[in-house]
Amino acid sequence: EAQVTQNPRYLITVTGKKLTVTCSQNMNHEYMSWYRQDPGLGLRQIYYSMNVEVTDKGDVPEGYKVSRKEKRNFPLILESPSPNQTSLYFCASGSYRVGEFDTQYFGPGTRLTVL
Amino acid sequence: TQLLEQSPQFLSIQEGENLTVYCNSSSVFSSLQWYRQEPGEGPVLLVTVVTGGEVKKLKRLTFQFGDARKDSSLHITAAQPGDTGLYLCAGSDYKLSFGAGTTVTVRA
Numbered sequence: 001e002a003q004v005t006q007n008p009r010y011l012i013t014v015t016g017k018k019l020t021v022t023c024s025q026n027m028n029h030e031y032m033s034w035y036r037q038d039p040g041l042g043l044r045q046i047y048y049s050m051n052v053e054v055t056d057k058g059d060v061p062e063g064y065k066v067s068r069k070e071k072r073n074f075p076l077i078l079e080s081p082s083p084n085q086t087s088l089y090f091c092a093s094g095s096y097r098v099g100e101f102d103t104q105y106f107g108p109g110t111r112l113t114v115l
Numbered sequence: 116t117q118l119l120e121q122s123p124q125f126l127s128i129q130e131g132e133n134l135t136v137y138c139n140s141s142s143v144f145s146s147l148q149w150y151r152q153e154p155g156e157g158p159v160l161l162v163t164v165v166t167g168g169e170v171k172k173l174k175r176l177t178f179q180f181g182d183a184r185k186d187s188s189l190h191i192t193a194a195q196p197g198d199t200g201l202y203l204c205a206g207s208d209y210k211l212s213f214g215a216g217t218t219v220t221v222r223a
């Protein structure tokens with residue numbers, strides 16, 4: 001079954017405690033991205049990756065890091081989480097041609113609370 | 116500031132009524148996508164429109180891409196409770212930009 005998996009689904013942590021949210025896809029997609037979703041703001045892109053070892057900043061990259069060492073995995077790292085990073089996070093993967101995106105497949109989401 | 120403005124933000128209607136959701140931008144997009152998101156899940160693609168003026172139908176859902184490729188609309192005919200959800204539009208150029216979404220509630 002084609003899918004994007006994220007772990008954990010729910011996480012409560014404290015300010016400053018490093019955490020990683022994993023993302024894995026089994027569709028051999030080159031393009032992967034991370035979004036955060038906040039009420040009234042829609043989905044805002046944090047980072048994206050066009051291929052292995054190629055990552056770039058999205059609209060709201062501050063406080064986040066990513067890596068793309070393998071095609072299927074795209075972890076999101078919060079080195080020192082702060083309460084304003086409390087949000088619902090989605091990983092997505094899909095195909096991309098210059099200027100055009102095919103279907104983006106989203107993971108089930110990770111609800112993060114930073115106290 | 117959202118690159119894509121969706122209206123209305125909330126919409127509550129009775130089963131059987133029709134509804135239209137709008138997605139507007141000052142930017143031109145090479146294509147535009149509509150997604151539906153249900154509580155506790157990630158967005159799921161409904162349709163991609165590519166050509167200015169294009170109209171696509173998906174059962175009771177009709178999607179239109181503006182002639183100038185800056186705006187789009189989603190029309191649902193005879194809405195059903197199963198249509199309830201958050202509808203998101205996303206414009207594609209060198210990146211995919213999402214609107215804030217329209218929350219649709221269809222009451223039985």
